[in-house]
Amino acid sequence: MRINLFVLALISLLLLAGCSQQETLKKTEDLVIPTFEYILENGYPVNDKGETYGPDMGNMMIIDEPDLILAQGENSIIGYVKKVEMDVPKPKTPEEAVKLNNPPPREVTLYDIDGETIIGTFWIGK
Template identity: 35%
Template sequence: MFRGHLKGFLILALITGIIVTSATITQATPRSTTQLKVPSIQQILKSGYPTNARGETYGPDTHADGQARPDLQLACNQDGTAGYIRFSDIYDYTPEPDNENVGRYINMYLQDGSTIIGSFYVSSGGITNN
């Protein structure tokens, strides 16, 4: 079931032109990744994104008209770990002028937004929608 959702997300990402770069795991544990909850796109379109205890929405970005992006977006790093990355960690970041062409690592979380399960590398261009 999870693989189907992840496969659907990856296909959707390729179709919509999301460019995601590689990452490495820093704190992944098998226990953490088995707790990952991924809502289906059908569930999101019908009922909206689920919300965690911190009030953050989470799930794959549906790119649907009128649908806001989730606070925690589903992502997969180079090592194949699936988790959530904070939208604000990507788009609300302003690099120092000397480091504007340097990528950076951001944390990957479970849907709770606090349990770190790995890291995700964001290139200097971030994640872009073409």
């Protein structure tokens, strides 16, 4: 729950910043972040490996989450987390559902736009 609020707050901030930009793609240091307008017009951009990347637009659009989701990790490093690494297993029993309701914090790798270069750590539930 806390991670969802954090990601939502980060996305909202990025959307506000993106909506005020005239560019279609903006670059933060060496990180390319697609703007809201760019994603609406063109869909998520794709890296050299064929992975889509950008902020998770949530219920704002009828577009699936990108393969690489924009996130802010430790030490305020901004990068991308892999959607498959963020997903949690679906519970098969009520007991499993209770355990998954309050999971311990876990570490997820923060990547550059290529989805390979590790640039930091992102914590879920910390």
